[in-house]
Amino acid sequence: MFEQYVKDYNEAIIETDKEAAIAVVEEAISNGVTPEEVVFKIVMPAVEDMMQLVIDNLDTNLAQHFMTAQIAAEITEKMLAQFSAPPEIIGKAVIGSSFGDLHSLGKRIVMGCLKSMMVDVIDLGVNITAVDFVDAAVEHDAQVIAVSSMMMHTATGEEGSLQIRELLHERGLEKKIKLIVGGSPFRYDKELYTSVGADNWAPDGISAAKIICQLIHEVKAS
Amino acid sequence: MTPLEILVAALTGQAAPRIPVFCNFLDYGPGELNMTPKEYFSRGEYMAEGQLKLLKRYGHDNAWCMSYVGIEAEILGCQEILFPKKGAPNVKDFVIKSWDDIEKLTIPEDISQHPHWQTTADCLSILSQEIGTTNPICAYASSSNTLPILLMGMEKWMELVLMGPKDLREELMRKCSDFCQQQVKAFRKAGAHIILYATSFGTPYFISKKMIAEWAVPWMKNDLQGDAGGIVYYCGGAPMNEVVDTVMKEVGIGAYYISPLDDLAEAKKIINSNGLTCAAIDDIKMVHWTVEQTRAEVKRLIEIGKPGGHFLFGSSLMPLELPEENIVAMIEAAFKYGRQ
Structure with missing residues (x-):
């Protein structure tokens, strides 16, 4: 049955x-x-x-x-809400659309999958500055920052993932917080994520959830 | 032959000295005139001047009478567009904030009289006067399944399409289809030769082929009202090979802007001499290519598509990050390898 x-x-x-x-x-x-x-x-x-x-x-x-x-x-x-005991949360991620980007579908797919995989995911919304991403990750003790960008200029712009990487580096957070990117431009150029300073990327929301879980495990294991 | 005659030859399968070479310099106009996007898109004269300067500088075939896609939402009541320092503007204020707003949405009786249409009309008028008899002028129109994205955001539209009340979804489609019909008619009347018909839900990357055939295609037929002249099928860069045959038979569209993620050889085989295969180079990858890699990719695409004619080479959305030398190399290679 x-x-x-x-x-x-x-x-x-x-x-x-x-x-x-x-x-x-x-x-x-x-x-x-x-x-x-x-x-x-x-x-x-x-x-x-x-x-x-x-x-x-x-x-x-x-x-x-x-x-x-x-x-x-x-x-x-x-x-x-009906569990007999609270479940074990495997980790935390903050997610949002990059600065200047108002697209939200991709991150909603990622968030839905992460919730079912027992990842505590904090939605920062759209058009998020690099500082806000990093501050939120620190505030929530998140292991992963996930950035969605649907346009080339928001994916590669200096106020997006590149600046998040700079901030993580300056604040000595690179081992504690991993950066994953996703969105249309990354599907066309599978190496693009390296040029924006990300640790990894995903071609779609479903795969992103899996990679975020892997990154959480990496951070926790280090 | 003029670039316009070369395009007509490619469409009809007549002999021509070379294939058409299209570049979509949509974001480059402001830089050409040393303006911010907001300033540039405020006047049709600027947009036309930018396109004409780009045409002169690079020598490709086509010009665009397009401001930004959000203009469609502005005609329908959008109050705010997010203008970046560089790159494509975004819709910031959604006209449809709740499902109740769908009922309130009204389509102007004549969009060509709307103040937000004026910049596009002015640009098209200048381009028609300057190059209308020699170069293809391109326009952009969102299909009925795509316009709702600009009105309510992709997330909410996807929610309505997949989980919402069907009668409400269809009401919105009907309104958006009315808008699309008007826009296509207005572009044709004002002298646009090519209308890029954007259909985000016309790709199996978004929805199932069954849903495309049973839902999207009938609305496409309604959008175009049996006249697909000058229409180019475009899925925002997403793959379309699996539905080209259906769209060709059912909607009668004769030109397809194939995704870089599609197999071009397969597309050419499907379309054959029944329509125009437009190959789009992956210009996101091109950002990091060398000049030699750029030339090699142009050569590869043209070698696949050129035999048998009915073929056009084009760029994708041309991000501003493209190195100048790669743009030049791409166009030079397209002219060189595109010779018949």
């Missing part, structure tokens, strides 16, 4: 059918599945499956990424 819930939930995600996904979870809960099992054995694996589809370059689209993240975030939030 449990395998059927997993299968039905995954199908709903692929079909971008939020109502069907929620119905599967409600049925599972009413039949005795615990909120912890919903998050860790249904929702999180579905996010990881989508990540694998993206990594394997199989046929997925932005709508599926968006819905995977959106549904995962909503269900996780609902289930967390």
Whole structure:
């Protein structure tokens, strides 16, 4: 029966059918599945499956990424309130769109996935200065700064990631806080992230969540 | 032959001395006139002067009568545009802040009479007088599925498309399609030869092919009202190969601005001599290429696309970070390898 819930939930995600996904979870809960099992054995694996589809370059689209993240975030939030004990948070990330950039879809996908993966993610919003990114990361004790840029001038501009790198360097924070970038320009030039001083990059929101988790583990291990 | 005749020859498959060479110098005008983007885009005369200077400097084929995409939102009530020191302006104030605003949204009866249309109209008028009989003049129009992004932001639009009430989504599409129809008509009337038809949801990178066929395509047909003359299909640089065949058959669009992320050989095979294959060089990678790498990539693209004709070489969005020597090398190589 449990395998059927997993299968039905995954199908709903692929079909971008939020109502069907929620119905599967409600049925599972009413039949005795615990909120912890919903998050860790249904929702999180579905996010990881989508990540694998993206990594394997199989046929997925932005709508599926968006819905995977959106549904995962909503269900996780609902289930967390019903957990028997608070879950272990694996780490923290601050996220925002770079200075001069008002695009917000990419970071919403990343945030949705991160929430279901037990990462505490702080949304700084859009058009964020480098100083605000670094100050927020320090204030929240975050291991990762994630910067979304949808235009070339905001991706490579001196007031964006380049300045964040400078600030991390000046304040001696480079081992404690990692910098990841994402957004359209980085998809066209896979080496572009190095020229803006980032530690890593992701071609889409789903992959970004996975890489952020890796960066958190790196910081914690060092 | 003039550049305009060369373009017509490429579209119709007639003999020409070379392929058309397009450059999208959308962000370069302000620098050409030593102005900030805000100052530059405030007057159609400046925009036309910038395009004409760029045409003279680089010798490519086309000019643009485009200010910035947010102008469409301004015509529909947007109160604030974020002008960067350099680069493309952004919509800062969304006209649709809640779903209730969709009902309130009104499309002007004649957008060509709207004050925000005036800069584009002035620019187009000057370009038509100066180069209208010799060079292709390009305009930009958001499709019905793309205009909502400027009105409510991509995040909220995606939410409405995928999770919102269908009747509300369709109401917004209808209004945006009305706007698109008017804009295409106004551009044609004022002398634009090419209209870049931007369709963000016309790519399988965004939504499923099924949804494109069942939802986006019928609205595209409505946008264009059976007349796809001069229309170039453009997905904001996202891949489109998988839907070209459907769009060609269903909507009748004959020219496709292929993404650098698409396989150009595959695109050429799909479009064949039934339309114009426009190859876009990856000018984000070009920022860090050498002159030799730039020339080699132009040569590679043209060698794929030129056989059989019906082919155009072009830039993508040309970021301001491009080294001058690479721009020059790109255009020189396009002329050299594009000779028939």
